[in-house]
Amino acid sequence: MNLTVANIRDEADGIRSFRLVDPDGAALPPYEPGAHIDVTAPGGVTRQYSLCGSPDDDSAYLIAVKREPASRGGSASLHADVSEGDQLAVGAPRNLFALDPAAPEHLLFGAGIGITPLLSMAYRLQRSGSRYTLHYFARSPDTAAFADLLASDRFAGNVRFHYGVAPDALDRALRACLAQAACGGAAHVYTCGPAPFMQRVLAAAAEGRADDAIHLEHFAAEPVAAPAGGDQSFDVVLAQSGRVLSVPAGMAMVDVLAQAGIVIDTSCREGICGTCVVPVLEGEPDHRDHCLSRKEKAANDQVCACVSRSRSARLVLDL
């Protein structure tokens, strides 16, 4: 889709929001809270951004972009090169960070720009009358995007702000938040933010909580270590034609498939977005992505073809 930038707003230090609408005013495809879209910046770089407006508003998509000092052209270009009235190429919404409708309570933990998918969740949870608390960690009010909105009556006191929590006080603060859950370990935990923050949330939440009650969203890929001894080659078997392709060490499965004329859509190529996931019929994938859940990885019936490899000598794909 080519969408028009209807509004640009500075939301906090270095964080700018972009409200995107259909050029003819048509309704946009629906999405569920936690969804993200691919956005191609004028510089040509495509990145994923969480939708942070109300999921019940089909008139616009709202994204918020933090200008990253080490930006390779995504956030820097959106900040520097985009004005109201411009058009941006945008992909359809995808969701790898959905609310679990069966959860009796939802605890949302966001830090920094990680507030974005949680804001869209808060809209839905508030509207549906669900039991939830959003815990927002930021250095200071100046750096907390959407703080006024989240403090407003709209969210009816379900948001707690935690400003300037020192790293050595974070575990205690997180445990205190978790201890306030009315439903205890049955409450589902959702987190998005810098990787070290999410790791601390995961560790605290894992005490007395099932794996599938913990949900997280990555913004940038943390490298996943190759096995001791380095990557090995393996064979990919294409079940529908019986073709066998060899994937050498140092080459991605998607690239081997593309060379053989089988083009798998990709977007991030970092194991974050889930665009390149393909079904597996046999074999044991070596999952190196950040988008499949632990449960999905354990099932071994799909693989992220941009970054993952194979532990078994053969991986049979349903292609």
Ligand code: FES
């Ligand atoms: S292309 Fe994004 S996960 Fe593979």
